[in-house]
Amino acid sequence: MLFSFWTGTSVGMHSELTTSNYTNILTGRTFWETVRWTLQVLAIVLACSTIIGVLVAYFAARVVAIEWVRTALVFLLFVPFVVSYVIRMITWIPLFGRAGLLNTALTEANILDEPSDLFLYTSPSMVTALIFLYVAFIIGPTFFKLRQLDEDLLRAAQNLGASPFKTFWSVELPLARPGIVVGWIFVSVMILSDFATERIIGGGLSPLLAGTVWRRAEVLLWPQASAQAAVLVVITLAIAAGLLRFAQLERDL
Amino acid sequence: MRSRTVRPAPPIHFSLWARISLAIPVIIVLGFIYVPILLIMLLSFQGPQGGATFPIRDPGTLWYRSLTDLSVITDHPDYLGQAVFDFRASIGNSLKLAVTTAVVSTTIAMAAAQAMRSGFRGGRLATYAILLGIVTPGLAVSLGLVTVSSELGITSGLFTTGIVAHIVWTMPFSFLLFMVLFNRFDRQLEEAAYTLGASRLEAFFTVTVPVMKPAVIGSFLFAFMLSFDEYAHSIFIMGADRTLPLMLVSAAQLRITPSIFALGVLIITVSLILLLAYVVNVRRTFRRQELQGA
Structure with missing residues (x-):
């Protein structure tokens, strides 16, 4: 019932459009530059937060040996x-x-002669902020997946003489992949719909896709904003669906 | 018969060096989360003249008191006339909306999960449809809602467009929680109730609901917090009723005052206490269920 309302809303959004809004946007160079920039930021953030997230999840799942320390660490990481x-x-x-x-x-x-603006209101600061705002969403699912792995598999790897790194690389990492992919989906969706970080921390100079939609809507250019939002939804769903297929979540979860 | 359970993996022995180098990313991540939080905790005790940066002058709980009564700041002899924000109305709005959203989304999610559990044609499609609410960018949902509602002549506001957007957002999370916990649920309990002569309704309320209590409470809490904090699903559609996140972002763009930090500290603290209480409660329930099952 709820969902029917939701489809109603997006259908309604389309019904307001003439194709001219789409052609305007789809042929405009700035729009595609924004799309490219958004995907570029997304790729950088995903790459960095995967490395950081998997390392942290591995630390919490394997390196910490005392149970209450692990619980406390997971709780602390859960705050986001x-x-x-x-x-x-x-x-x-x-x-x-x-x-x-x-x-x-x-x-x-x-170290600095005068205060630097580099740490806030720049693109690097925005990317850093995005990484650390959302890395927990990769840590979480990866950690749970790592904790679920079967003891016998790891013991087998150890008995066959694999080093911890070798075990991690060829046994644990592949098996934890569904967790990582769930994290990717979370992070992609959140970054694609995030427009406040770019404005408050990025300084509003290099808007991401959601930010441009917001700017259009703020000045009441509803039809254009809706057309861009439709593109945003398509991109988001395509990425989420692609990742879902990649992970074959239904089989693995 | 011995059921095969997945045991936790054996401990791996790492050298001290390996431990230290593996701890570095953890420290960085925790640092990025907690150093800023600690800073705003300190800065929220700023005096009336001080701004949002160090040093702290005349520390006190002034900015906390200003959340309920602005005159604490504006009547202060040291008040310099800088912008101050009144968050009271927006806090009220957010609380009202979050409670309603939590109740509605828990009810719908439980019904939906109960329906999925029995399995029906198109069930998988329906599951995906529900989960779309998480995946779709909130901005697009808000934009869609506001255009449609203005087309239909519905005034946007807290309990017209606002609550719809928030339920679309929170319900999938509640639903997932119910699905996860229903997977642990022992069907035989319900069947036993039927055998003992309970009607479906009786069985639902006397067996299913009590066993699912962790999911009900969890869904309520989770939906409450998601709704209370939600920004993207709130822009454009709240009409004249501004919720707290809307107010916070526009305040942060105008001027950062210690009252924003005070509010942040309060919200973080309350969220953590709720989370902790819930985790402790669920662990206890599960342990009891396992003991009874053994």
């Missing part, structure tokens, strides 16, 4: 799931802002 990114984003400002602690510390230590 319950505290909204709006609040977590705001927490960045006193640390990385122009008058923030990092700048103050660096200028006091004479």
